[in-house]
Amino acid sequence: MPDPAMSAQPKSDPHPLIRMQAIRKSYFSGDIETPVLHGIDLTIERGEFVAIMGQSGSGKSTLMNILGCLDTPTSGTFNLDGAEAAQLSDNDLAAVRNRTIGFVFQGFNLLKRMPLVDNVALPLLYAGVSMREARERAMKKLALTGLGTFGKRLPNQISGGQQQRVAISRALVCDPALILADEPTGNLDTTTSQEIMELFTRLNREQRITILIVTHEPDVARYATRLVRLKDGLVTYDGPVAGAHF
Ligand SMILES: Nc1ncnc2c1ncn2[C@@H]1O[C@H](COP(=O)(O)OP(=O)(O)O)[C@@H](O)[C@H]1O
Ligand SMILES: [Mg+2]
Known part of the structure; x- marks a missing residue:
């Protein structure tokens, strides 16, 4: 039998950035199993801009944690940028994650x-880049998000929207293919949310970065081109944002 992993990928049909098949996830507390994801199939191609919506408790963050290799599924297959996650060691998985994914959170998560x-430089320092080069590259990403003159300030000397731009700069600093953002506008007012979504749109269009964002708000989801709706751990809609009911 030829080993499928060894066969060449045809150039016109490269592997998708993400392919999940029949992903299930339960949390266990002693003998008690709480099933949360009940069989998710999801394929995401490079360059997509996807919004994930669903009621609180529907499994959005659980799904994002698996997509980000921060947690492992109970069963099913998850292929990230051509690598089968279950077959990688923890170290290899961490390496794929650092190279492929940038994270943005609702609470910005900056060091005060x-x-x-x-x-912004911190992920580069963790990756072994020198301080001097890490700072140079961090300044470029701050400039890209409109904060080129803010490098020396502390997080409490800028607004919430600016803090989220710093977090986005940090997510970009290792030049990831994919940004995962779990409710990135959840702590921001409407105008600032729009500015952040315009920034994601620009990164998607100009830098070709794939973006996956979890949100409660239809007005935020409308910046994406594709909508995935979760209900009780299952996908109930996966299609264009334009044709979706909110
Ligand atoms: N670490 C955990 N241990 C046990 N249950 C969890 C854990 N994380 C989430 N859950 C449960 O899984 C369900 C889905 O949670 P979550 O993925 O955070 O949903 P969402 O992000 O859509 O609000 C909820 O019922 C939640 O209580
Ligand atoms: Mg959540």
Whole structure:
């Protein structure tokens, strides 16, 4: 039998960035099993801009944690950028994650006592890049999100929207193919949310970064081109945002 992993991928049909098949996830507490995801199939191609919606408790964050290799599924297959996640060691999985994915969270998650440039540089330092080069690359990403002159400030010296831009700069600093953002506008007012979504749109169009965003708000989801709706751990809609009911 030829090993399928060894066969060449045809150039016109490269592997998708993400392919999940029959993903199930339960949380266990002692003998008690709480099933949360009940069989998710999801394929995401490079360059897509996808919004994930669903009621609180429907499994959005659980799904994002699996997509981000921060948690493992109970069963099913998850292929990230051509690599079968279950077949990688923890170290290899961490390497694929660091190279492929940038994370953005609702609460920004900046280190309070650290200047913005160093907050952004941190993932590069973890990856073994020198301080000097890490700061240079961090300043470029701050400039890309409109904060080129803010490097020396501390997080409490800028607004919430600016803090989220810093977090997006940090997510970009390792040049990921994919940004995973779990309710990135959840702590922001309407105008600032629009600015952040315009930034994601620009990164998607100009830098060709694939974007996956979880949101409660139809007005935020409408910036995406594809909508995935979850209900009780199952996908109930997967299609264009334009044709979707909100
Ligand atoms: N670490 C955990 N241990 C046990 N149950 C969890 C854990 N994380 C989430 N859950 C449960 O899984 C369900 C889905 O949670 P979550 O994925 O956070 O949903 P959402 O992000 O859509 O609000 C909820 O019922 C939640 O209580
Ligand atoms: Mg959540």
